[in-house]
Amino acid sequence: MTASTLLLFVALLSAAGFLLGRKRAFGIADAHGGVKSLHSLPGHYGLYTAIWVAVPALLLLIVWQSLEPAILSELVSRELPAEIQELPPERVGLIMNDVKNLVAGNFVSSAVSPEISEAAEHWLSLETTFRWIRTLLVAGLTGLGFLFAWRLIRPELRARNRIERVVRVALVACSTIAIFTTVGIVLSVLFESIRFFQYVPVTEFLFGLEWSPQTAIREDQVGGSGAFGAVPLFAGTLLIAGIAMLVAAPIGLMTAIYLSEYAPRAVRSVAKPLLEILAGIPTVVYGFFAALVVAPEIRGFGESLGLSVASESALAAGLVMGVMIIPFVSSLSDDVINAVPQAMRDGAYALGATKSETTRQVIFPAALPGIVGGLLLAVSRAIGETMIVVMAAGLSANLTANPLEAVTTVTVQIVTLLVGDQEFDSPKTLAAFALGLVLFVATLILNVIALTVVRKYREQYE
Amino acid sequence: MSNTSNAKREKGAGSKTASRAMDKVHASLRKRYRAEKRFRAYGLISVVVGILFLVVLMASILAKGYPAFRQTFITLDVYLDPGVIDPEGSRDAEVLRLADYNRLVRGSLQIIFPDASGRTERRKLVALVSNGAPFQIQGLVMEDPSLVGQTLTLEVPASGDLDMLMKGRIDRSLPESERRLSDLQIGWVDTLIEQGRIHKRWNKALMTRGDSRDPEMAGIWGAVKGSFYMLVVTLLLSFPIGVAAAVYLDEFAPRNRWTDLIEININNLAAVPSIVFGLLGLAVFLNFFGMPRSAPLVGGLVLAVMTLPTVIISSRAALTSVPPSIREAALGMGASKMQATFHHVVPLAIPGMLTGTIIGMARALGESAPLLMIGMVAFIVDVPQGFMDPATALPVQIYLWADSPERAFVERTSAAILVLLAFLIAMNALAIYLRRRFERRW
Numbered sequence: 068m069t070a071s072t073l074l075l076f077v078a079l080l081s082a083a084g085f086l087l088g089r090k091r092a093f094g095i096a097d098a099h100g101g102v103k104s105l106h107s108l109p110g111h112y113g114l115y116t117a118i119w120v121a122v123p124a125l126l127l128l129i130v131w132q133s134l135e136p137a138i139l140s141e142l143v144s145r146e147l148p149a150e151i152q153e154l155p156p157e158r159v160g161l162i163m164n165d166v167k168n169l170v171a172g173n174f175v176s177s178a179v180s181p182e183i184s185e186a187a188e189h190w191l192s193l194e195t196t197f198r199w200i201r202t203l204l205v206a207g208l209t210g211l212g213f214l215f216a217w218r219l220i221r222p223e224l225r226a227r228n229r230i231e232r233v234v235r236v237a238l239v240a241c242s243t244i245a246i247f248t249t250v251g252i253v254l255s256v257l258f259e260s261i262r263f264f265q266y267v268p269v270t271e272f273l274f275g276l277e278w279s280p281q282t283a284i285r286e287d288q289v290g291g292s293g294a295f296g297a298v299p300l301f302a303g304t305l306l307i308a309g310i311a312m313l314v315a316a317p318i319g320l321m322t323a324i325y326l327s328e329y330a331p332r333a334v335r336s337v338a339k340p341l342l343e344i345l346a347g348i349p350t351v352v353y354g355f356f357a358a359l360v361v362a363p364e365i366r367g368f369g370e371s372l373g374l375s376v377a378s379e380s381a382l383a384a385g386l387v388m389g390v391m392i393i394p395f396v397s398s399l400s401d402d403v404i405n406a407v408p409q410a411m412r413d414g415a416y417a418l419g420a421t422k423s424e425t426t427r428q429v430i431f432p433a434a435l436p437g438i439v440g441g442l443l444l445a446v447s448r449a450i451g452e453t454m455i456v457v458m459a460a461g462l463s464a465n466l467t468a469n470p471l472e473a474v475t476t477v478t479v480q481i482v483t484l485l486v487g488d489q490e491f492d493s494p495k496t497l498a499a500f501a502l503g504l505v506l507f508v509a510t511l512i513l514n515v516i517a518l519t520v521v522r523k524y525r526e527q528y529e
Numbered sequence: 530m531s532n533t534s535n536a537k538r539e540k541g542a543g544s545k546t547a548s549r550a551m552d553k554v555h556a557s558l559r560k561r562y563r564a565e566k567r568f569r570a571y572g573l574i575s576v577v578v579g580i581l582f583l584v585v586l587m588a589s590i591l592a593k594g595y596p597a598f599r600q601t602f603i604t605l606d607v608y609l610d611p612g613v614i615d616p617e618g619s620r621d622a623e624v625l626r627l628a629d630y631n632r633l634v635r636g637s638l639q640i641i642f643p644d645a646s647g648r649t650e651r652r653k654l655v656a657l658v659s660n661g662a663p664f665q666i667q668g669l670v671m672e673d674p675s676l677v678g679q680t681l682t683l684e685v686p687a688s689g690d691l692d693m694l695m696k697g698r699i700d701r702s703l704p705e706s707e708r709r710l711s712d713l714q715i716g717w718v719d720t721l722i723e724q725g726r727i728h729k730r731w732n733k734a735l736m737t738r739g740d741s742r743d744p745e746m747a748g749i750w751g752a753v754k755g756s757f758y759m760l761v762v763t764l765l766l767s768f769p770i771g772v773a774a775a776v777y778l779d780e781f782a783p784r785n786r787w788t789d790l791i792e793i794n795i796n797n798l799a800a801v802p803s804i805v806f807g808l809l810g811l812a813v814f815l816n817f818f819g820m821p822r823s824a825p826l827v828g829g830l831v832l833a834v835m836t837l838p839t840v841i842i843s844s845r846a847a848l849t850s851v852p853p854s855i856r857e858a859a860l861g862m863g864a865s866k867m868q869a870t871f872h873h874v875v876p877l878a879i880p881g882m883l884t885g886t887i888i889g890m891a892r893a894l895g896e897s898a899p900l901l902m903i904g905m906v907a908f909i910v911d912v913p914q915g916f917m918d919p920a921t922a923l924p925v926q927i928y929l930w931a932d933s934p935e936r937a938f939v940e941r942t943s944a945a946i947l948v949l950l951a952f953l954i955a956m957n958a959l960a961i962y963l964r965r966r967f968e969r970r971w
Contacts, residue, residue, distance in 0.1 A: 136819060231867040238781060241773035245794045245841070248834050252805060255812030318575040325572025334576075342579050347953060348586070349895025351924040352946050355931045356586050359939065390582045397579075421561055423568035444800060451802020453898035454924075458931060478804055482901055485811065503808040507801065514800040518793075 069198075070132060073205055077128070080209045081121035084216070088116025091220050099222050107227035115226040118233055119216035124208040131201055139197065140167075143190045148182055166190060256507055259500030266494040267295045272501060274298060278464035278475075280484060280495050295498055297505070299464035303474030307385045307456060308449035310470055314389025315449075316442055319396025324426055326397070327404050346394035354458030357387035362459055369471060377473040379461040385470065388455050392445050399441030399521075403434045406525060440520035447513035451506060453478040477502050590950075594943030600732035600745060601687040601695045603658060603721060605637045607666060608680045620674045628670075630663035631655070634685070641724070642717055653714055657721075659686040661734070661746035686734065687727070689744035689937035691718060695727065698936050709936075735944060739910045740926065744937035747930070749945050751912040755825050755905070755920030756894060758913060762829020763836060763893050768886050770833075771840030772875070775882070778841075779848040780870045799838035806835045807902030815903060822904035823919035831899050836889040843885020847878040852971045880967030887960040891953050897924035923949050 092112035096102045102109060144152075144163055151162060162183060169187040220226075264272070275296015322342065326335050362383035369376035376382075407430050415425040431438075461473030462483060484499035611618065613636075614628040638654050639645060645654045662685035669683075670676055690709045693699045695718075705712050721727050738748030774795075782788040810831035814820045820827045851874050859869035900906065905921050906929065913920035921929070923945065930942040 133818070227865065231865060234867060235777075235781065238773050238777035241770045242777040242782070242791055244770060244774065244837065245791055245798055248798060248809070248837070249794050251813050252801070252809045255809050255817075256805070259812060318578055321572045321575035322579060325569070325576055329569055329572055330576075338576050338580065341583060342576070345579060345583055347891065347895075347957060349897070349924050349949060349953070351895070351897045351927050351931075352586075352590070352950070355927065355942060355946065356589065358931065360589050390579070393579050421565045423565045424561070426568070447800060448802075451804065453802070453804045453901075454928065457898075457901075458928065478802070478898070481804060481808070482898070485808075486901055486906055500808060500812070503805055507805050510800065510802055510805075511797065514797050515793075518796055518800075 070128065073128065073202060074125075077121055077124050077205065077209060080124075080213075081117045084120035084209075084213050085113040085117040087113075087213075088216060088220060089113030091116075091217065095220060095222060104222050106223055106225050111226040111230060112220050112224070114230050115224075116213060116216040116220070118230065119212035120209050121212075122233075123212050124205045127208055128201075128205060131204075135197060135201075139190060139193055142193060143186055146189055147186055151182060162186075170194075252507060256500050256504045259497050260504045263494055263497035263501045266497070271295065272297055272498075276466060278480075280480070280498055293494060295494065297477075297502065299466040300475060300477050300480055300502070301505075302466055302468070303381065303460070303464070304450055304476040304478075306468060306470065306474055307381050307388065307460060307476055308446060310382060310385025311388035311392055311449045311452075312442070312446060314386055315392035315396050315445060318389075319393045319445075320400050320438065322393065322397040323400035323404055327401055328422060328426055328430075342394045342397060345390065346398075348391075350391065350452060350454040351458070353387050353391050354454040354456075357383050357455055357459035361387055374471060376471045377461065379459060379473040380471050381460060381474045382470040384456050384459040387459065388449055388452055391452070391455065392449060395448060396441060396445050399444065400434070400438050403437030403441060403521075403524070404430060406437065407433045434524075436520050437524040440517040440524065443513050443517035443520070447510040447517070450513075451478065451510050453482060457482050477506050481506070590943045590946050593940060594945075594947045596696045597735060597940040597944035598732050599729045600734065601692040602684040602728050602730050603687050603691075604682060604684050604726040604728070605634070605658075605662075606640070606680055606682050607633050607637045609633065609666070609670060609677050610636070611678050614670060614677050620677070622671065625671050625674060626667065628667070630666045630670075633666060634658055634662050641726075642720070645717075650713065653711060654717065657688055657691050657714060657717065659688050659745045660743045661686055661741075684728065684730070686745045689935055692745055693936050693940075694718060695729065696940075698940070735941065739912045740908060740921070740929070741910060742908075744933075744935050744941055747938070747941060749923065749926060749948060751909060752921050752923045752926035752945070753948070755828075755909075755913050756922045756924075758825035758916050758920065759829040759832060759922060760890055760894060762826055762916065763832040764886070764890060766830070766833035767836045767840050767889065768882075771837050771886070772844050772882055774837075774841045775844035775848055776870060776875060779845050780874065781866070795838045795841050799842060802898075803835060803896055804898040804902065806831055807899030809834065810899060810903045821917060821919075823907050823909070823921070824917050825913060825920045826916040827903050828900050828905050828920075828922065829916075831903060832893040832896060835896065835899060836893045839889040839892065840882075840886050843888070844878070844882040847881025847885065848874065850881065850971070851877045877969070880963055884960045884964045887956055887963070891956040891960075894956070895924055895949065895953060897922065897928055900925050901928075923952075 089109045089112060092105060092109040093102070096105050096109065099105075105112070140163060143166065144159065147159075147162070151159065154162075165183050166186045167190075169183060170190050272295050275294065276298050277294040277296045278299050279294045326339060330338065358379075362378060362380060365380060365383050365386075366376045366378055369380075411429055411433060412425055415429040420428070456476045456479050460479055461475050462479065463473060464475050464480075465472055467474060481499045481502050484496055484502075610633060613632050614630075615621075615624050617624070635651065635655050638658065639651070642654060645651055665685055666681075666683070669681070687695070690699065694701075694710055694715070699708055699710060701708075701715060710718070718727070734746055735748050737750050738746060739751030741747040778788060778791065782791075810827060814827050814830055815822060855873050855877065856869050859873045860866070864872065900922055906925050907919060907921065908929070909919050909921050911918070927942055927945050927949065930938045930945065933942075
């Protein structure tokens with residue numbers, strides 16, 4: 068039986084367990100003088116049985132599924148002929164790959180040798196036995212679980228409390244997924260980065276001024292030495308994020324101030340959702356727009372002024388990214404400005420201040436920590452933004468502060484290094500994970516600072 | 530006397546200074562009002578700039594994209610020559626499949642333009658018709674082998690270049706060397722137009738086919754289906770897990786370091802760049818668990834991990850807005866904490882949770898960066914049929930097409946963007962509707 072039919076099978080058995088458990092509860096209740104004599108509702112006893120039928124079997128199934136490929140592969144590779152086993156481990160790995168592909172019915176890299184087809188047959192026969200064992204074990208566990216629960220059903224069994232304990236454990240498990248995700252991110256990025264730093268020293272990566280990740284495939288190849296100095300990438304990222312913030316910070320802030328302090332109700336109710344559409348547009352659309360409309364316009368405009376503008380200038384990507392961030396800045400600032408107590412405004416008006424004076428000299432300073440927090444979050448988003456720069460910024464790593472030239476960013480390099488097929492032991496692919504680590508750490512620091520500032524600020528006025 | 534005059538003088542001086550002060554105040558008032566007006570104008574300009582950008586973006590994509598929904602077709606009289614298709618008359622499916630349908634298309638074009646001679650001219654002539662035309666004929670013949678020997682009047686898709694010419698995207702006044710169509714070809718096209726053989730029709734291929742190297746045969750259906758499978762996985766994972774996490778954190782969790790840590794983690798994950806989730810998927814799902822590349826299942830997993838924080842945060846907001854009196858009433862009637870939560874609080878919070886989840890789904894639908902990391906960026910012609918088939922997603926398809934140099938692909942990219950935006954608008958509208966319909970003010 069395949070895993071999915073097995074799953075269905077367990078689900079059906081569990082439903083049957085529910086019905087049987089409830090029936091037994093009713094039966095026992097009749098013997099003891101009505102449903103009132105039971106500790107829990109009859110349905111609770113049914114659920115209790117269903118849980119005992121399903122949960123152990125499912126746990127077994129999960130463990131089995133995660134271990135089976137590794138065990139199968141190990142068993143098959145042990146049965147390979149001796150001359151193959153003596154080959155270096157990479158070669159054995161390649162052969163095992165061929166075997167797996169053959170089993171899955173995919174194309175195989177080379178002509179199928181008799182050893183490989185024999186190993187594939189061995190694999191298939193083992194797999195069939197494994198399937199049988201799995202089915203038997205799962206069926207056995209459901210049966211055992213059912214018997215166990217069946218025997219436990221008594222009027223004094225605290226079925227509801229036990230179910231609630233199970234549910235509570237499930238809830239806790241769900242809430243810890245966030246932590247597992249973070250741990251998963253850190254580990255996955257960290258491990259590959261450590262492997263990368265075995266090829267390239269950390270100092271060279273962080274402070275090197277040259278980035279050309281093309282490593283030579285053959286020894287005698289020209290120009291493929293591979294240089295992994297990431298400073299040009301950091302500079303490019305900061306340049307584009309800087310341009311974006313120059314657009315987004317003033318416009319977003321003024322939008323928030325105008326909409327919350329000045330705009331009549333009607334304007335506000337139209338303008339706010341319209342601006343929120345900007346936040347909902349997928350970034351790939353912005354990237355397309357930046358590459359196809361904004362960049363040529365800027366190039367044409369620059370050339371009419373006699374400037375030489377790269378067709379993938381940092382300016383185009385930065386401008387469009389800035390527009391994308393406007394609603395983000397404005398909605399965060401809006402929250403912060405609205406959190407400033409009305410009494411402070413009233414006090415300023417009573418002293419004869421105009422609206423703009425109140426805003427600039429009372430509300431803005433009071434809201435400053437929150438606004439700074441919001442801007443930091445926006446910076447972190449600009450640094451991590453991928454599609455706009457992949458489509459509109461360049462690939463060559465220039466160390467320049469000129470926004471009219473093409474620069475490349477950390478995210479662009481991650482994408483170019485990892486898209487397509489890769490082998491996982493060349494510094495070229497591992498470099499992407501090192502860049503990912505830098506990106507994750509940088510945005511993490513920005514986010515933590517920003518979130519703390521915003522929270523502190525909120526508490527201040529609550 | 531002197532006293533009074535003194536007092537008078539003082540008073541006069543006082544009124545003089547007062548009037549001077551008033552002048553100053555008036556002068557500064559004017560300045561302050563001007564500053565006020567300026568400040569207000571800055572605000573208005575900011576709002577207008579934002580909205581203007583939105584309008585320009587939408588208008589440019591709409592203008593580029595709407596012609597792609599119509600495609601140029603050429604009417605050809607194709608003689609299904611038995612000598613070409615099936616010389617032995619076996620009508621075997623394999624023979625029919627492998628026959629040279631290109632020659633039939635070429636033949637029918639040569640009947641219209643008998644003066645086209647020489648290899649290059651003939652190749653140029655065939656280049657007016659899509660590479661998909663032979664496959665169209667192949668499909669017809671395979672479906673009904675009795676057609677062989679007849680002459681069919683068919684509408685076959687024109688090539689991308691001809692289509693662009695008909696839509697005015699190729700400038701006839703340019704010198705020949707800078708155009709994708711030569712003078713000769715344009716002359717042929719004009720003849721075809723005169724004979725009434727060229728029509729524009731609804732571009733069915735765009736909505737029903739997978740990707741293709743030929744723009745006139747390329748469609749978004751494969752990408753749409755890929756996106757659909759991914760979203761199903763994302764929804765099935767992120768909604769139950771997100772709701773469960775929110776219920777625990779809001780209703781059961783004790784306030785301690787552990788829950789604080791979880792909360793900080795969730796807030797932080799919501800702000801982690803999406804590409805980092807792609808790296809997670811690549812390292813954990815593909816390399817560690819050995820899941821297949823390009824599968825919607827893996828894409829859905831990555832997107833689920835990514836949208837989970839959004840779902841948790843909005844579900845918590847929905848739970849918090851349920852007034853405590855509901856819980857107290859349930860507990861007072863003897864319900865357990867679990868019963869109070871699941872029978873009373875959660876049902877009241879479900880509309881809010883759904884709204885948040887739909888918005889999270891909309892964001893997941895538009896996301897492409899993490900999908901590039903897990904190999905969903907491949908050129909995939911077949912429409913995926915399940916969760917494990919190689920697939921691509923709608924935004925990734927847009928990214929792929931945006932890279933193609935042909936003008937016809939620019940048009941199709943914009944059309945795909947329009948379709949994507951339509952889906953997003955529909956999802957957001959559903960979320961707004963749910964909020965309006967079920968929102969309760971307590």
